[in-house]
Amino acid sequence: MNAVWAVLMACGCAAALFAGGGDALTQAATEAVALCVRMAGGFALFSGLMQIVEEAGALSALQRALRGPMKRLFPGVDPDGEAARAMSANLAANMLGLGNAATPMGLRAMELLGRECRGGAATDAMCTFMVLGAAGVQLFPASVVALRAAAGSADPADIVLPTLAATAFSAAVGVGACRALSRLWGD
Amino acid sequence: MGGRVVAAMALLAVLLGVWRRVPVYDAFVRGARAGLRTAASIAPALLAVLPAVAALTASGATDALCALLAPALSALRLPEQAVPLMLLRPLSGAGALGMLEQVFSACGPDSRAGRVASVAAGANETLLYVLALYMGASGARRSRYAVPAALLAWAAACLAAGFVCP
Numbered sequence: 001m002n003a004v005w006a007v008l009m010a011c012g013c014a015a016a017l018f019a020g021g022g023d024a025l026t027q028a029a030t031e032a033v034a035l036c037v038r039m040a041g042g043f044a045l046f047s048g049l050m051q052i053v054e055e056a057g058a059l060s061a062l063q064r065a066l067r068g069p070m071k072r073l074f075p076g077v078d079p080d081g082e083a084a085r086a087m088s089a090n091l092a093a094n095m096l097g098l099g100n101a102a103t104p105m106g107l108r109a110m111e112l113l114g115r116e117c118r119g120g121a122a123t124d125a126m127c128t129f130m131v132l133g134a135a136g137v138q139l140f141p142a143s144v145v146a147l148r149a150a151a152g153s154a155d156p157a158d159i160v161l162p163t164l165a166a167t168a169f170s171a172a173v174g175v176g177a178c179r180a181l182s183r184l185w186g187d
Numbered sequence: 188m189g190g191r192v193v194a195a196m197a198l199l200a201v202l203l204g205v206w207r208r209v210p211v212y213d214a215f216v217r218g219a220r221a222g223l224r225t226a227a228s229i230a231p232a233l234l235a236v237l238p239a240v241a242a243l244t245a246s247g248a249t250d251a252l253c254a255l256l257a258p259a260l261s262a263l264r265l266p267e268q269a270v271p272l273m274l275l276r277p278l279s280g281a282g283a284l285g286m287l288e289q290v291f292s293a294c295g296p297d298s299r300a301g302r303v304a305s306v307a308a309g310a311n312e313t314l315l316y317v318l319a320l321y322m323g324a325s326g327a328r329r330s331r332y333a334v335p336a337a338l339l340a341w342a343a344a345c346l347a348a349g350f351v352c353p
Binding site for chain 1: 207221340
C-alpha cells in the first residue's frame, strides 16, 4: 500500500504541476472528511442494529450452522477442537460484519493451526482459511450501503443481494482454487 | 422497494433482541458507538487516498488509462469507471471506499457503474491485510498457494460484480 500510494501521489501531483489542478488536492481533502461525517450516521445505525443481533445470540447460532460446511472445508481439522471453534467464530463474525470481533479469532485460529505445520509451509487448512478470510464473505455490506445512502441513492440497500451472490461465487472460486492448487503445488 | 430492506432488517433486529431479552437500547448505543469509532478511524486513510486520486483524475491520467483499457473491459461487461476501485480494493478498504465515492460523484450511486462498483467493494475484503496478518500469527514462513488462490477469488468477485448488475 505504501508503494501504491507513493506512485498515486507522485503521478497525481506531477500531473497537477504541469496541467494545473492543484486546487483539486485541498478540495478532495475537505471532501474526504465531509464524506466520513456523511456516512458515519448510516454506518453507526447498522452497527447498532448488528450489536442487538449479536447479543441476541446470532453469532453462536451461525457457528452451529457452520459446523457441517466446516467439516467439508477443513477435512484435516478436528471439528470439535479449539482451532475449529476459533475458525467458525471468525467466519461467523465476518459474515455479520463484525470485523473487530473477527480478527482476534482469526489470528487465534491461525496460531493454533500453525502448530501443526511442518517446515514452515502453510497447511491446506491454513491456506483455505486465509483465502476465505481474504474473500470476505459478508451478509450485509454496511459501509457500502451507508455510503450509497450518503450519496443520495434512491435505494441504498438494493445491492445487498447482488453483493451476496458475488461474494458467494468468489468464495466458491477461492475454495475450488485451493483444492486444485493443493494437488499441484507440493510444499 | 426503496428502503424496505433496511426497515425490515431493523424491525427483525429489534424483535429478535426483545424476544431474546437483550437490553436493546443499551446494545444499540454500544454498537453505534463502535460504528462511529470505525467511521472516524477510516478518515485519515480516506484523506490520504482521495487527494491523490483527485489530482490524477483532474490531470486526465485516469481517463487516458481507462480509454486504453475500454475494449477489454466492455468484453467483460465491466464499466471502466469501476476499475480503479477494483484494483485498489485488495490493498486498502478505506481507499476503496474513497474510490467508491469518486464513482458515485462522477456517475451517481444508482448508475450501472455505481452499482457494479458497490458490489465490487462489498464482495471483496482487504486481501493484503488479511494474508499478512494471518501469516504473521501462524508462524509459517511460506504461504504456498494462498496468494494465487486469494487473487483468483478477487478476480471472480470483480467479474461477478459485472454480471449481477444488469
